[in-house]
Amino acid sequence: MSCLLSRRVFGQMLASASVFLGGQMFLPSACLAQNISSSGLKRYKGPNIILIRYGGGVRRRETIDPSHSFSPYMMNVLAPSGTLFSNMTIAQFRGNETDHAQGTINLLTGRYKAYRAEKKETFADILQPTSPTLFEYFRKTYDIPVHESLIINGEDRLQDESMNFAQHRAYGINYRAEFLSYSKYKAYIIQRDLERDDLEDGKRDELINTLAELQIKNLTLPKPQDYPRPIQAFWEKWERFYKDDKRLQPRGDRLSTEIALWALRELQPKLMMVNYQDPDFVHFGIESHYTRGIAEIDRGIQLIMRSVETNPFYRENTVVAIVPDCGRDDNPLMSIPYQHHFSSRSSHEIFALFSGSGIAKNKIITKEVDQISVAATLAKLMNFEAPFTEGPVLEEVLI
Amino acid sequence: MTMMTTKFLQNFWTNKIVIIFKNIVRILSVFFTGFLFCWLPLLAPLISGWLGRHMRFAAVRTWAASSDKESKLIFFNNPSHAIYKYWPHWTTLGSEAQGEFIPAANDTLIHKAFKWLKKIIYSLRSDYSSGLLIAFNVWLLTLPLSLLFFLGWQSGWEVSFTKSYEEGSYVPLLFIFSISFLCFIMLYLPIAQARQAVHGNWKSFFDFKTIAIIARHVRFRLFVLSILTLVSSVFLMILTKIIPTLFEQIYDLDIHDRPHFNEVVSSHFFFTVLFFYILLIIIKSMNAKVYALGVMKALASGSLALSSLGEFERSILIENKLFESFQKKYKHHPYRWLNRLADYTLLFATFGIWVSFILVIIIGQFMNMNSQDWFYHPLLHLPYISISNL
Numbered sequence: 001m002s003c004l005l006s007r008r009v010f011g012q013m014l015a016s017a018s019v020f021l022g023g024q025m026f027l028p029s030a031c032l033a034q035n036i037s038s039s040g041l042k043r044y045k046g047p048n049i050i051l052i053r054y055g056g057g058v059r060r061r062e063t064i065d066p067s068h069s070f071s072p073y074m075m076n077v078l079a080p081s082g083t084l085f086s087n088m089t090i091a092q093f094r095g096n097e098t099d100h101a102q103g104t105i106n107l108l109t110g111r112y113k114a115y116r117a118e119k120k121e122t123f124a125d126i127l128q129p130t131s132p133t134l135f136e137y138f139r140k141t142y143d144i145p146v147h148e149s150l151i152i153n154g155e156d157r158l159q160d161e162s163m164n165f166a167q168h169r170a171y172g173i174n175y176r177a178e179f180l181s182y183s184k185y186k187a188y189i190i191q192r193d194l195e196r197d198d199l200e201d202g203k204r205d206e207l208i209n210t211l212a213e214l215q216i217k218n219l220t221l222p223k224p225q226d227y228p229r230p231i232q233a234f235w236e237k238w239e240r241f242y243k244d245d246k247r248l249q250p251r252g253d254r255l256s257t258e259i260a261l262w263a264l265r266e267l268q269p270k271l272m273m274v275n276y277q278d279p280d281f282v283h284f285g286i287e288s289h290y291t292r293g294i295a296e297i298d299r300g301i302q303l304i305m306r307s308v309e310t311n312p313f314y315r316e317n318t319v320v321a322i323v324p325d326c327g328r329d330d331n332p333l334m335s336i337p338y339q340h341h342f343s344s345r346s347s348h349e350i351f352a353l354f355s356g357s358g359i360a361k362n363k364i365i366t367k368e369v370d371q372i373s374v375a376a377t378l379a380k381l382m383n384f385e386a387p388f389t390e391g392p393v394l395e396e397v398l399i
Numbered sequence: 400m401t402m403m404t405t406k407f408l409q410n411f412w413t414n415k416i417v418i419i420f421k422n423i424v425r426i427l428s429v430f431f432t433g434f435l436f437c438w439l440p441l442l443a444p445l446i447s448g449w450l451g452r453h454m455r456f457a458a459v460r461t462w463a464a465s466s467d468k469e470s471k472l473i474f475f476n477n478p479s480h481a482i483y484k485y486w487p488h489w490t491t492l493g494s495e496a497q498g499e500f501i502p503a504a505n506d507t508l509i510h511k512a513f514k515w516l517k518k519i520i521y522s523l524r525s526d527y528s529s530g531l532l533i534a535f536n537v538w539l540l541t542l543p544l545s546l547l548f549f550l551g552w553q554s555g556w557e558v559s560f561t562k563s564y565e566e567g568s569y570v571p572l573l574f575i576f577s578i579s580f581l582c583f584i585m586l587y588l589p590i591a592q593a594r595q596a597v598h599g600n601w602k603s604f605f606d607f608k609t610i611a612i613i614a615r616h617v618r619f620r621l622f623v624l625s626i627l628t629l630v631s632s633v634f635l636m637i638l639t640k641i642i643p644t645l646f647e648q649i650y651d652l653d654i655h656d657r658p659h660f661n662e663v664v665s666s667h668f669f670f671t672v673l674f675f676y677i678l679l680i681i682i683k684s685m686n687a688k689v690y691a692l693g694v695m696k697a698l699a700s701g702s703l704a705l706s707s708l709g710e711f712e713r714s715i716l717i718e719n720k721l722f723e724s725f726q727k728k729y730k731h732h733p734y735r736w737l738n739r740l741a742d743y744t745l746l747f748a749t750f751g752i753w754v755s756f757i758l759v760i761i762i763g764q765f766m767n768m769n770s771q772d773w774f775y776h777p778l779l780h781l782p783y784i785s786i787s788n789l
Binding site for chain 2: 155246247251252278281283284285286289292293329330331332333334335336339342343344345346
């Protein structure tokens with residue numbers, strides 16, 4: 001009869017116990033009691049937040065007006081399971097622009113005009129926040145590695161990829177979010193390839209030129225080795241799947257959705273923002289670009305929500321917040337009334353939808369609320385202090 | 400003596416004042432009748448037709464002004480030429496057609512009224528058909544390129560929206576091609592339109608060789624005309640595209656307060672159309688003068704044969720000897736190569752101005768897109784400004 005506790009099994013148990021107890025000896029006892037990580041920061045348990053910028057500027061009429069909406073999933077499925085603020089506005093005062101970068105910074109910082117132009121470009125200045133972003137508050141409060149706080153960006157607005165941290169002494173680059181976008185991927189593989197010695201001169205020049213083009217609109221393009229390992233692995237895997245060929249990848253806002261889905265699966269971010277942009281093509285006069293753009297965002301939201309529901313990491317521990325960066329015009333003197341740069345009343349009129357764990361269901365709030373309240377509300381949901389935000393918390397979302 | 404002087408002065412002033420007053424009334428009535436026709440697209444050909452006659456009259460005045468004093472006096476003293484001194488009236492027909500409608504002394508009142516009505520209808524019908532022919536000819540040249548322009552724009556943004564990288568290179572080519580050819584057409588258009596108006600014949604628009612010869616003799620004036628057209632188009636773009644886009648902000652309006660909104664819009668477009676109409680008359684007058692001078696210079700230099708003139712031109716210039724005195728004072732340029740250099744330089748500069756003209760259209764479309772604006776420009780095709788239906 002053999003002994004149940006063999007010498008080998010006993011050895012394994014002893015080794016495990018010594019590693020466990022030994023490890024504990026070097027941690028302060030308070031860490032164990034308060035769930036604090038080795039870095040001295042609290043561990044974050046949820047809820048995970050997905051902030052969707054219903055971007056490119058959209059009007060209420062084509063999004064949340066039930067009789068004219070091109071966003072059936074959001075209106076018929078998501079809105080009944082959450083709280084809809086149908087009268088959110090961007091404050092109207094001199095110099096408060098209704099534009100994509102500005103709207104994104106309003107959402108990220110919870111303040112108006114909290115930015116400065118870091119680089120002047122002909123049609124699009126590169127703006128950088130001057131007040132801390134949600135990501136910075138989040139990472140300063142909790143022990144969150146950079147690859148778990150992500151911003152997904154589209155192909156068309158590279159200039160927005162400098163909004164992941166603020167020019168602020170107490171916060172800044174150490175608490176930044178990581179951008180995942182086609183331009184970051186492209187810069188990653190170009191810089192990696194440029195380190196190869198066997199590159200032909202012609203090919204090298206071509207890569208250098210492409211990188212230089214990307215750098216015009218990108219304030220930070222880290223070297224491949226400077227990315228955290230999970231991000232490096234993410235792009236390597238992306239490359240194996242899609243190669244270095246734009247034509248193989250989904251295009252436009254579909255690409256943003258695809259990157260977001262990959263990120264949810266591979267990186268499991270706890271705070272993620274997805275910047276949609278396609279409806280903005282209506283600037284150039286083709287109305288269907290607006291309606292198709294909205295429908296594509298709606299499809300993207302549906303896919304993201306499906307991924308959340310099927311992923312145990314996110315299921316019942318995630319809140320999704322959907323907010324446009326700005327509205328669009330409603331001018332009867334224009335045959336295509338969808339500009340947004342000129343501060344018309346309609347371009348200030350947006351909405352917000354919150355849905356998920358801990359969010360009140362089937363509520364429509366019609367009182368006027370402010371876009372900058374979104375940051376304060378998300379901070380409250382994630383239980384961290386955001387001292388520089390200005391908007392009041394939208395208490396109605398809380399159960 | 401004093402009494403005689405006073406009486407003379409009194410008569411003089413009275414007559415002068417009456418004449419001036421009559422002229423003012425005449426000009427205002429002609430002007431505002433045209434202004435009324437600016438408001439409906441279906442009536443716009445009437446203005447085109449009338450402007451055609453206006454150009455014809457302006458050309459005659461230029462020919463008279465370019466000859467010596469004596470010839471000019473003789474010309475205008477001829478009763479059948481007196482009408483060319485002024486703007487054409489809406490009921491003024493070509494001198495050859497007038498007689499039919501002049502009431503006879505023994506006509507009854509009803510008969511007179513009937514003839515007067517017939518004259519108005521005949522005149523309007525004639526203006527309408529010539530206006531349509533002017534627009535038709537311009538469209539014949541511009542429409543295929545406008546279509547390419549439109550397709551280039553549509554497909555270009557479609558490629559951008561769908562990220563169709565595979566087709567990305569075709570679109571800029573389509574755009575560059577259509578813009579370049581439209582600019583070449585714009586180099587041709589002013590002289591061709593004036594020629595059609597002066598001849599009163601749509602076929603004259605397509606005398607390519609003659610038109611090129613005439614244009615070569617008035618390059619600088621055509622350059623100035625193109626600048627005037629460009630500046631006018633910029634003002635029109637601001638008034639019809641940019642200000643309507645910013646209406647709410649400029650006038651601090653609530654677009655939901657429709658009665659007040661419509662009131663402000665109506666007032667804005669009233670002045671816009673008025674401004675446009677004035678600009679159009681100025682441009683067309685200048686265009687006619689440039690053409691008239693071009694014809695005389697081309698004739699005087701020997702580049703243009705007398706046989707290339709229309710019947711009307713021959714009767715005014717040759718039979719009334721207006722050209723004769725012009726030819727006497729015309730000086731040939733001593734340095735041919737210098738002339739040619741200036742010719743090409745001005746041609747190139749004018750081409751650049753027309754490129755800017757097209758760019759103004761594109762900027763207007765960026766600000767406030769309207770598909771019909773690819774095919775139609777109020778300064779070129781039909782004098783009508785589209786106002787959104789409120």
